[in-house]
Amino acid sequence: MSSPLHDVRPTFELTGRNYIVTGGAQGIGFTISRAICEMGGNVSIWDIQNEPVDKKEFDALSSKFGSKTLYIQTDVTKQESLEAAFQKTLDTFKTIDGCVPAAGIAIDKPFVDQTWEEFTRIQEINVRGTFFTAQMVAKELLKQKKRGSILLIASQSAHIALPGYRMAAYNASKGGVMMLAKVLGVELAPHGIRVNTISPGFVDSDMTRTVREAKASKREGEQMWLAPPNQRLSTQNDLTGAAIYFLSDASMHTTAADIAITGGLHAGTIDGLISYEK
Numbered sequence: 001m002s003s004p005l006h007d008v009r010p011t012f013e014l015t016g017r018n019y020i021v022t023g024g025a026q027g028i029g030f031t032i033s034r035a036i037c038e039m040g041g042n043v044s045i046w047d048i049q050n051e052p053v054d055k056k057e058f059d060a061l062s063s064k065f066g067s068k069t070l071y072i073q074t075d076v077t078k079q080e081s082l083e084a085a086f087q088k089t090l091d092t093f094k095t096i097d098g099c100v101p102a103a104g105i106a107i108d109k110p111f112v113d114q115t116w117e118e119f120t121r122i123q124e125i126n127v128r129g130t131f132f133t134a135q136m137v138a139k140e141l142l143k144q145k146k147r148g149s150i151l152l153i154a155s156q157s158a159h160i161a162l163p164g165y166r167m168a169a170y171n172a173s174k175g176g177v178m179m180l181a182k183v184l185g186v187e188l189a190p191h192g193i194r195v196n197t198i199s200p201g202f203v204d205s206d207m208t209r210t211v212r213e214a215k216a217s218k219r220e221g222e223q224m225w226l227a228p229p230n231q232r233l234s235t236q237n238d239l240t241g242a243a244i245y246f247l248s249d250a251s252m253h254t255t256a257a258d259i260a261i262t263g264g265l266h267a268g269t270i271d272g273l274i275s276y277e278k
């Protein structure tokens with residue numbers, strides 16, 4: 001006997017749900033925050049910057065989509081800062097439905113030149129910040145006996161060594177994030193808390209612009225759009241469909257899963273050509 005059929009469209013709605021997005025002052029975090037609002041959700045953005053980079057666009061979210069929005073200056077590497085942001089968010093929203101810890105940094109440097117301090121900074125933001133943001137949300141969901149969805153931001157760097165780039169500490173951090181989602185997906189599943197990842201490819205952002213522009217060889221920099229089988233740089237918009245899928249009831253039975261949004265690069269490259277300058 002098969003189950004009765006349901007409409008698909010309403011399962012993507014986030015109406016009245018409350019989410020935390022770290023690193024949402026700009027880039028991927030802001031784009032996902034905007035998508036959450038568009039789908040009816042409310043969002044609390046935590047970022048180390050004192051205000052959203054495009055303040056006008058952030059301020060417009062509530063009037064445009066009828067969402068509640070909060071912006072809290074937060075350093076995800078500091079326990080007190082994270083806890084204060086969480087308390088402020090709860091004071092306003094009362095309940096929580098999930099989070100997207102998107103704060104992250106990357107350094108492109110040969111493995112042998114990466115320093116203790118650089119490695120530590122990357123792990124503190126990308127892994128520890130993600131770990132404890134997810135932990136606070138999971139604790140609250142357990143306390144409130146609510147279902148929830150935690151979406152972590154891994155990377156194609158959790159799947160492959162990037163053509164043209166040398167990012168060992170970053171790869172290690174994103175491998176950690178992807179494994180964290182798998183283990184939490186399993187551990188929290190009996191409580192109705194789902195944990196998944198998206199693995200973006202080379203996305204046009206401040207992060208990739210800085211890394212690309214620091215290249216001595218233009219050809220190496222251009223691997224961002226030469227190497228992916230789709231032959232273009234990703235945009236932040238390429239990520240929103242998967243993000244909403246994972247946060248919403250559309251993915252009710254999906255946990256410990258990853259969607260790679262790389263234009264195919266996580267599976268390999270045919271036309272990517274690298275000419276290192278000697």
Ligand SMILES: NC(=O)c1ccc[n+]([C@@H]2O[C@H](COP(=O)([O-])OP(=O)(O)OC[C@H]3O[C@@H](n4cnc5c(N)ncnc54)[C@H](O)[C@@H]3O)[C@@H](O)[C@H]2O)c1
Nearest residue numbers: 023027028047048075076102103104155200202203205207
């Ligand atoms: N851009 C890409 O190609 C790409 C690819 C794969 C994964 N990602 C991941 O996506 C996420 C977002 O990246 P992005 O490209 O939008 O980068 P971005 O640099 O545009 O945004 C990162 C945000 O994190 C914030 N941040 C940095 N340190 C922080 C801290 N200590 N506390 C709080 N906030 C802090 C920054 O202020 C910034 O707003 C990161 O986790 C990144 O690793 C990016």
